[in-house]
Amino acid sequence: xxxxxxxxxxxxxxxxxxxxxxxxxxxxxxxxxxxxxxxxxxxxxxxxxxxxxxxxxxxxxxxxxxxxxxxxxxxxxxxxxxxxxxxxxxxxxxxxxxxxxxxxxxxxxxxxxxxxxxxxxxxxxxxxxxxxxxxxxxxxxxxxxxxxxxxxxxxxxxxxxxxxxxxxxxxxxxxxxxxxxxxxxxxxxxxxxxxxxxxxxxxxxxxxxxxxxxxxxxxxxxxxxxxxxxxxxxxxxxxxxxxxxxxxxxxxxxxxxxxxxxxxxxxxxxxxxxxxxxx
Numbered sequence: 001x002x003x004x005x006x007x008x009x010x011x012x013x014x015x016x017x018x019x020x021x022x023x024x025x026x027x028x029x030x031x032x033x034x035x036x037x038x039x040x041x042x043x044x045x046x047x048x049x050x051x052x053x054x055x056x057x058x059x060x061x062x063x064x065x066x067x068x069x070x071x072x073x074x075x076x077x078x079x080x081x082x083x084x085x086x087x088x089x090x091x092x093x094x095x096x097x098x099x100x101x102x103x104x105x106x107x108x109x110x111x112x113x114x115x116x117x118x119x120x121x122x123x124x125x126x127x128x129x130x131x132x133x134x135x136x137x138x139x140x141x142x143x144x145x146x147x148x149x150x151x152x153x154x155x156x157x158x159x160x161x162x163x164x165x166x167x168x169x170x171x172x173x174x175x176x177x178x179x180x181x182x183x184x185x186x187x188x189x190x191x192x193x194x195x196x197x198x199x200x201x202x203x204x205x206x207x208x209x210x211x212x213x214x215x216x217x218x219x220x221x222x223x224x225x226x227x228x229x230x231x232x233x234x235x236x237x238x239x240x241x242x243x244x245x246x247x248x249x250x251x252x253x254x255x256x257x258x259x260x261x262x263x264x265x266x267x268x269x270x271x272x273x274x275x276x277x278x279x
Contacts, residue, residue: 004110006123009103010131013255014139016094019102020070022139023090027227031218032138033130034060041067047075053117062088077106084111084118104131141230143251144258148269151243152276158209160275161235161246167275171267174198182206188214197221202228211236246272 012019022028024041034049045064050057059080065087066074074089086108093101104127112118150157160167162182169176174192182188184206190199201216211234218229234249250265 004107006106006109006127007104008124008127008131009101010136011095011099011101012136012139013098014100014141015098016070016092016100019092019100019135019139022135023073023092027218028138032134040064041069041073043067048080053122056117058117079112079118082115082118083113084108086111102131102135137254137256140255141252142255142258143249143253144262144265145247145249146262146265146269147245147247148273149240149243149245150273150276154209154237154244157237157244157246157272157276160272161212168268168271171264171271172198173264182212199231201231204232209237 022032024039026036026039029036029039034051036047036049039045039047041064043064043066046062047064048059048061050059052058061078061080062075064073064075066072066089070092072089072091074087076085077088078085086106089103089105089107091103091105093103095101106123106127109118109123165177166175169178174194174196176198177191177193178188179191180186180188180203182203184203186203188201188203189197192198197220199216200220201214203212204215205211205213213235214233215228216231217226218231219226230252232249232251236247236249238245238247246269248265248269250261253261
């Protein structure tokens with residue numbers, strides 16, 4: 001076996017279509033990979049991106065040389081100002097309906113001569129991190145639900161839900177202050193106690209005293225024509241014999257992040273209950 005070739009395989013709990021989209025969609029690539037100039041899964045398409053190593057910025061120049069929808073994408077990989085050219089190949093295999101095996105092959109790294117930043121060990125370590133952590137966290141996502149019984153009027157509960165500022169918003173670290181009029185289609189911006197923007201999204205659905213759906217952008221600051229990301233929040237209130245049940249669905253996020261977020265939402269719904277029942 002050629003010791004200059006990096007070969008890594010990983011299995012993800014995600015559909016092959018979802019993994020392919022992560023590998024080939026420019027907006028998704030920047031979430032787990034690099035902020036590429038642009039990207040199309042088409043033979044001959046050229047793109048580039050910059051990355052830092054040991055305090056130095058390197059411009060990577062690439063060209064797609066093979067593209068088989070859903071199963072394979074390969075592109076050259078070189079550095080501006082340095083000799084040598086390598087080849088990066090991603091191959092996808094559907095293990096079952098919701099499980100995908102990815103095989104990464106990075107060959108030709110020996111063409112970069114003896115530059116210390118281009119050693120095989122560096123490539124291997126980098127790909128292990130990218131595929132084992134960044135891509136896994138991006139494609140392996142899930143949602144969770146929290147619910148609580150509240151003995152209060154429907155109006156009181158809904159008023160508290162729409163007024164997180166300095167109330168149940170305090171469950172989220174530095175606080176959560178919502179800037180919105182809560183009308184459908186309106187922007188919603190969440191800020192912390194120091195006025196830093198933590199999230200930006202849209203009020204998708206608002207049926208007063210019944211249902212509220214918020215959907216967020218991947219970027220903290222929304223840019224023109226940017227598509228909404230995967231993260232959303234759904235608030236629902238239904239009657240119960242002893243009052244009402246408030247349920248909140250939160251997702252989708254990296255499975256590894258769910259326990260941390262569950263704890264904050266546990267605190268949040270308990271604060272909502274306490275404040276509602278005080279009225």
